[in-house]
Amino acid sequence: xxxxxxxxxxxxxxxxxxxxxxxxxxxxxxxxxxxxxxxxxxxxxxxxxxxxxxxxxxxxxxxxxxxxxxxxxxxxxxxxxxxxxxxxxxxxxxxxxxxxxxxxxxxxxxxxxxxxxxxxxxxxxxxxxxxxxxxxxxxxxxxxxxxxxxxxxxxxxxxxxxxxxxxxxxxxxxxxxxxxxxxxxxxxxxxxxxxxxxxxxxxxxxxxxxxxxxxxxxxxxxxxxxxxxxxxxxxxxxxxxxxxxxxxxxxxxxxxxxxxxxxxxxxxxxxxxxxxxxxxxxxxxxxxxxxxxxxxxxxxxxxxxxxxxxxxxxxxxxxxxxxxxxxxxxxxxxxxxxxxxxxxxxxxxxxxxxxxxxxxxxxxxxxxxxxxxxxxxxxxxxxxxxxxxxxxxxxxxxxxxxxxx
Amino acid sequence: xxxxxxxxxxxxxxxxxxxxxxxxxxxxxxxxxxxxxxxxxxxxxxxxxxxxxxxxxxxxxxxxxxxxxxxxxxxxxxxxxxxxxxxxxxxxxxxxxxxxxxxxxxxxxxxxxxxxxxxxxxxxxxxxxxxxxxxxxxxxxxxxxxxxxxxxxxxxxxxxxxxxxxxxxxxxxxxxxxxxxxxxxxxxxxxxxxxxxxxxxxxxxxxxxxxxxxxxxxxxxxxxxxxxxxxxxxxxxxxxxxxxxxxxxxxxxxxxxxxxxxxxxxxxxxxxxxxxxxxxxxxxxxxxxxxxxxxxxxxxxxxxxxxxxxxxxxxxxxxxxxxxxxxxxxxxxxxxxxxxxxxxxxxxxxxxxxxxxxxxxxxxxxxxxxxxxxxxxxxxxxxxxxxxxxxxxxxxxxxxxxxxxxxxxxxxxxxxxxxxxxxxxxxxxxxxxxxxxxxxxxxxxxxxxxxxxxxxxxxxxxxxxxxxxxxxxxxxxxxxxxxxxxxxxxxxxxx
Ligand SMILES: Cc1cc2nc3c(=O)[nH]c(=O)nc-3n(C[C@H](O)[C@H](O)[C@H](O)COP(=O)(O)OP(=O)(O)OC[C@H]3O[C@@H](n4cnc5c(N)ncnc54)[C@H](O)[C@@H]3O)c2cc1C
Ligand SMILES: Cc1cc2nc3c(=O)[nH]c(=O)nc-3n(C[C@H](O)[C@H](O)[C@H](O)COP(=O)(O)OP(=O)(O)OC[C@H]3O[C@@H](n4cnc5c(N)ncnc54)[C@H](O)[C@@H]3O)c2cc1C
Numbered sequence: 001x002x003x004x005x006x007x008x009x010x011x012x013x014x015x016x017x018x019x020x021x022x023x024x025x026x027x028x029x030x031x032x033x034x035x036x037x038x039x040x041x042x043x044x045x046x047x048x049x050x051x052x053x054x055x056x057x058x059x060x061x062x063x064x065x066x067x068x069x070x071x072x073x074x075x076x077x078x079x080x081x082x083x084x085x086x087x088x089x090x091x092x093x094x095x096x097x098x099x100x101x102x103x104x105x106x107x108x109x110x111x112x113x114x115x116x117x118x119x120x121x122x123x124x125x126x127x128x129x130x131x132x133x134x135x136x137x138x139x140x141x142x143x144x145x146x147x148x149x150x151x152x153x154x155x156x157x158x159x160x161x162x163x164x165x166x167x168x169x170x171x172x173x174x175x176x177x178x179x180x181x182x183x184x185x186x187x188x189x190x191x192x193x194x195x196x197x198x199x200x201x202x203x204x205x206x207x208x209x210x211x212x213x214x215x216x217x218x219x220x221x222x223x224x225x226x227x228x229x230x231x232x233x234x235x236x237x238x239x240x241x242x243x244x245x246x247x248x249x250x251x252x253x254x255x256x257x258x259x260x261x262x263x264x265x266x267x268x269x270x271x272x273x274x275x276x277x278x279x280x281x282x283x284x285x286x287x288x289x290x291x292x293x294x295x296x297x298x299x300x301x302x303x304x305x306x307x308x309x310x311x312x313x314x315x316x317x318x319x320x321x322x323x324x325x326x327x328x329x330x331x332x333x334x335x336x337x338x339x340x341x342x343x344x345x346x347x348x349x350x351x352x353x354x355x356x357x358x359x360x361x362x363x364x365x366x367x368x369x370x371x372x373x374x375x376x377x378x379x380x381x382x383x384x385x386x387x388x389x390x391x392x393x394x395x396x397x398x399x400x401x402x403x404x405x
Numbered sequence: 406x407x408x409x410x411x412x413x414x415x416x417x418x419x420x421x422x423x424x425x426x427x428x429x430x431x432x433x434x435x436x437x438x439x440x441x442x443x444x445x446x447x448x449x450x451x452x453x454x455x456x457x458x459x460x461x462x463x464x465x466x467x468x469x470x471x472x473x474x475x476x477x478x479x480x481x482x483x484x485x486x487x488x489x490x491x492x493x494x495x496x497x498x499x500x501x502x503x504x505x506x507x508x509x510x511x512x513x514x515x516x517x518x519x520x521x522x523x524x525x526x527x528x529x530x531x532x533x534x535x536x537x538x539x540x541x542x543x544x545x546x547x548x549x550x551x552x553x554x555x556x557x558x559x560x561x562x563x564x565x566x567x568x569x570x571x572x573x574x575x576x577x578x579x580x581x582x583x584x585x586x587x588x589x590x591x592x593x594x595x596x597x598x599x600x601x602x603x604x605x606x607x608x609x610x611x612x613x614x615x616x617x618x619x620x621x622x623x624x625x626x627x628x629x630x631x632x633x634x635x636x637x638x639x640x641x642x643x644x645x646x647x648x649x650x651x652x653x654x655x656x657x658x659x660x661x662x663x664x665x666x667x668x669x670x671x672x673x674x675x676x677x678x679x680x681x682x683x684x685x686x687x688x689x690x691x692x693x694x695x696x697x698x699x700x701x702x703x704x705x706x707x708x709x710x711x712x713x714x715x716x717x718x719x720x721x722x723x724x725x726x727x728x729x730x731x732x733x734x735x736x737x738x739x740x741x742x743x744x745x746x747x748x749x750x751x752x753x754x755x756x757x758x759x760x761x762x763x764x765x766x767x768x769x770x771x772x773x774x775x776x777x778x779x780x781x782x783x784x785x786x787x788x789x790x791x792x793x794x795x796x797x798x799x800x801x802x803x804x805x806x807x808x809x810x811x812x813x814x815x816x817x818x819x820x821x822x823x824x825x826x827x828x829x830x831x832x833x834x835x836x837x838x839x840x841x842x843x844x845x846x847x848x849x850x851x852x853x854x855x856x857x858x859x860x861x862x863x864x865x866x867x868x869x870x871x872x873x874x875x876x877x878x879x880x881x882x883x884x885x886x887x888x889x890x891x892x893x894x895x896x897x898x899x900x
Binding site: 060061062063064084085115117121122125126128129138140142143144145146148149150151152153154155156157158159161162164165166170181182183184185205208209210211212213247248249250251254255258301302303304305327330331354355356357374375376378379382383385386387388389390392393401 | 517518519520521542543563564566570574575577578587593594595597598599600601602603604605606607609610612613614618630631632633653656657659660661698699701702705706758759760761762787790791792825826827828829830831832833834838842845846847849850851852853854856857858859860861872883885
């Protein structure tokens with residue numbers, strides 16, 4: 001059985017890593033374990049919990065920065081920022097429910113380590129773009145820091161970028177500093193009903209190439225739209241293309257009008273504030289549309305103008321799958337019924353022509369073991385050397401990202 | 406400035422190296438003539454000069470790969486160079502090194518409006534990208550003041566910013582893909598037209614790596630649609646405290662302007678005498694706030710910003726009513742460097758970032774230092790993000806003034822770190838701030854960064870002598886004695 005260590009300071013944590021090194025006992029690093037179902041099952045012997053390294057250390061709203069212990073729950077951070085009318089702008093998803101876990105469990109360290117982002121990705125960036133600095137313990141048991149406590153900094157290598165999306169395989173984050181931004185005063189979404197996928201993709205391309213500063217653009221085929229809890233989406237009985245606009249009140253109204261004019265008869269409805277908020281939360285968190293725990297869930301990042309074409313290709317190759325597009329076509333979610341290789345071969349093949357990458361987000365454990373999170377191809381040698389530069393003994397989350405390390 | 410000791414064995418082989426390079430690439434791209442080499446002896450940090458041993462101007466990725474593979478085999482150092490506008494000496498050549506100029510990489514390869522990106526070669530000047538797509542109403546957002554000249558490859562290497570990066574981000578937030586060549590000659594493609602990395606974010610780490618990790622041979626940048634309108638407010642304040650509070654209040658009101666720039670009185674006077682933009686001469690601090698977007702939004706937010714400025718005691722306010730007037734309001738700020746150049750034989754541009762609330766304290770300390778060193782200083786400030794550019798005025802022909810300017814500059818940067826800021830916001834560490842790195846980072850911090858360098862460049866041949874104050878061999882950095890069962894328990898630092 002695995003035993004759990006739960007340090008309360010960076011120094012304690014370093015001791016734990018040194019102990020693991022001495023005993024050659026690899027560590028599994030967990031925030032709350034909300035995303036443990038993602039990626040190759042860990043092969044660690046000890047659990048290192050960040051739960052007690054939590055709490056907001058400092059928050060300077062006017063400087064747009066916040067520092068917190070890596071184990072701080074997002075659900076504890078968000079209200080503190082909201083009280084100053086601010087937010088974490090990259091809209092980190094709450095994916096716990098995708099794996100049948102409760103909502104609201106994600107920690108800031110986990111969000112950064114997985115480089116999460118939401119529908120605003122193409123406009124506001126991902127976790128990487130808001131991660132300013134950190135203190136961490138590397139695989140040698142050394143406490144070190146990188147980045148800085150201010151929003152603009154190029155002193156030394158931008159290690160926060162590298163740690164974002166490293167799935168805890170390079171270092172254990174103890175304290176993190178992120179950029180925070182004002183919450184938009186208002187939001188609305190313009191809806192286009194009944195479009196076929198390629199028409200919808202073109203509409204999103206048009207909208208994103210306009211001056212209307214779109215902050216969300218997604219397409220739900222009819223079967224998925226019917227799963228929404230937002231009345232105007234569910235009751236449409238049609239495929240839905242949604243375009244979100246956020247900002248100052250008069251600007252939102254102006255841009256919505258302009259957008260509707262751009263699409264003429266196709267733009268029939270709008271989602272107003274609370275409906276719009278609820279809808280994009282569903283898109284962000286995905287589980288509403290992909291509830292079936294038995295299916296394998298893939299997340300494909302692709303050139304945005306090609307999203308519908310790739311989706312069409314995969315839909316005919318993988319009978320029974322369901323899918324939708326986010327990021328103006330640049331993000332394809334696809335749930336595949338349990339088949340031999342959960343579509344891995346076909347999905348990764350589908351990206352050869354256009355470029356992009358596919359991540360298996362949910363799937364049966366045996367299959368996750370055979371499908372690595374990443375498929376870095378020509379980059380794999382370099383990635384391995386990068387891993388060794390931080391964790392030469394391979395004791396941090398071994399096997400989580402790659403079968404070999 | 407102490408650079409790594411030139412390797413006499415390499416210097417002795419110079420003629421053979423020249424011959425070998427001429428066989429390796431188009432011989433017209435190999436420069437060995439000592440007069441011609443002078444063209445590369447410095448970058449924008451003109452206080453340091455060193456002609457390279459040899460310069461090479463490859464014309465394609467295959468030539469870059471061949472040169473690097475050869476240099477890796479032969480143990481010869483390489484310094485990449487874009488347009489040579491670095492203000493931190495990042496492109497300063499080495500006496501025993503090859504300067505790799507990317508000037509021939511000057512083509513825009515593809516513009517893809519549907520995917521809102523452009524694929525360009527690294528030698529393309531920053532502004533050329535925006536020009537190429539302006540006809541369709543698009544632009545490339547990061548806009549360093551040097552944008553007519555500086556190359557996009559240099560921007561990637563320095564993670565350059567501009568006056569609009571508060572709202573639109575730095576270079577790193579506006580890239581989609583890179584092609585890089587490692588010191589071994591291996592060519593790698595990272596990213597593409599899609600978002601996010603497949604594995605570790607190598608593009609994120611290459612950006613801002615100051616030419617130490619790989620040579621960038623192709624860049625895919627994001628394109629944005631140009632906002633419908635932009636207008637600027639020029640406001641004068643009786644003190645830097647008042648102007649700083651105004652900035653804080655604008656942000657607290659939930660407004661992120663496209664640009665928010667501050668100048669102190671000496672800077673204001675210097676530029677007004679130069680460009681006659683109508684800046685208020687009595688103001689202790691001047692603020693330019695630019696809003697962009699649809700007309701209704703700009704009007705709505707500008708009226709809020711004006712009210713905030715009023716509440717903070719602004720002594721004058723002027724809102725641009727035409728594009729000409731907006732450009733005029735900016736003209737002074739954009740000409741700040743040359744304007745200082747007009748009133749002083751030489752100036753030294755610093756680049757620290759501070760928490761904005763510390764501005765009055767930092768300015769006061771700077772005034773004391775100015776008196777102590779007997780050198781004038783003017784300040785321009787990216788106020789939105791706390792990035793301060795003190796311009797120290799000196800005369801290089803007066804003995805000792807350059808040295809005084811340098812130690813004044815170092816004192817300012819240490820002050821930035823002391824108040825909770827950092828050594829550089831956008832110009833990079835280079836050689837200039839190399840020896841100040843321990844102000845921000847201890848040995849453990851720096852060792853971790855150097856180990857990353859070793860993952861890319863095991864022989865440390867790419868741009869050595871920059872960024873890191875002490876060079877350690879990769880073997881030494883990588884050593885770990887866990888197999889003896891006894892880990893040397895590190896002296897754990899306490900935070
Ligand atoms: C004639 C008519 C037509 C309508 N048509 C539609 C329609 O087509 N589609 C539709 O969805 N609804 C429709 N509604 C209902 C409408 O949703 C509500 O009146 C809505 O609250 C107003 O939308 P708004 O965007 O103007 O919100 P606002 O006036 O901006 O806000 C309404 C309330 O929500 C709060 N709020 C706004 N944004 C947020 C946020 N991000 N977070 C937390 N709180 C927030 C505000 O503080 C305020 O209390 C219609 C109503 C009427 C009377
Ligand atoms: C008047 C003036 C104003 C400026 N204003 C700003 C400003 O507003 N904001 C800002 O951020 N900077 C500013 N700068 C600094 C400078 O312009 C930027 O750092 C710029 O990005 C450097 O680009 P370059 O092509 O001139 O690079 P160079 O000076 O040639 O090189 C800079 C560094 O990048 C490396 N490098 C260059 N090309 C490559 C490549 N293809 N692959 C790998 N490494 C490479 C070099 O080795 C060196 O370390 C200013 C400079 C001047 C002179």
